[in-house]
Amino acid sequence: MRRITLWALSTVTVLLLLLSYHTSTSSRTSLGAESSEVAQGAPDDVGGSSSGGSSSGGSSSGGSSSTATGDVTQTRWGPVQVEITVADGEVTAVDVLQQPDGNGRDQQINAYAIPVLKQETLSAQSADVDMVSGATVTSDGYVQSLQSALDKAGL
Template identity: 65%
Template sequence: MDTRWGPVQVKITVTNGKITAAEAVVYPTENGHDVEINSYAIPTLNQEAVSKQSANIDMVSGATVTSTGYLQSLQSALDQANL
């Protein structure tokens, strides 16, 4: 999903109808601020996606744009996987 700071793309791994892994494969890294925010936001979002088994996860404080793009991309991946 395109955000104002750049695209965010999430890849999920599904085994037996369950999300076993979620990974942001594309996210903003254009400047030091992006790198700093996403160094904690992306792992948190990945973990929450697997834990909650849905896109109904909390956004990461201070990373609203990345979180929004992540949630939209995650929902798209879930839809494609028919979950």
């Protein structure tokens, strides 16, 4: 009798936990919660990516600085495109023109990952940046578009 009661209570508990689980697309949370989810290795967009798409790149001059726009990289979750600003042979700014944003989870991941990738780029001054854990596909697309922009800028 004790085993049956214990089994029934365990089953009810598991069902309640499953029914109370909120999916990542249900709502947006604060950035603090997003970064802890990504840092804990939340499941990400696992899959391949391929370069392609159109290029709106090139560079424009404005004094001693210029910009170069990388090719659009199509990833599993959406396009990624990076634009860099170069002054005196150094990358001084990075802008992400396109990023996956099809659902709340994409927005959460990119709210954390994109600033990290930008900072890594400015520190490394190359496309040799560390991937962001939990944002593998976005990171891969970012690096491919960044390399394209660096090539166009002659760096």
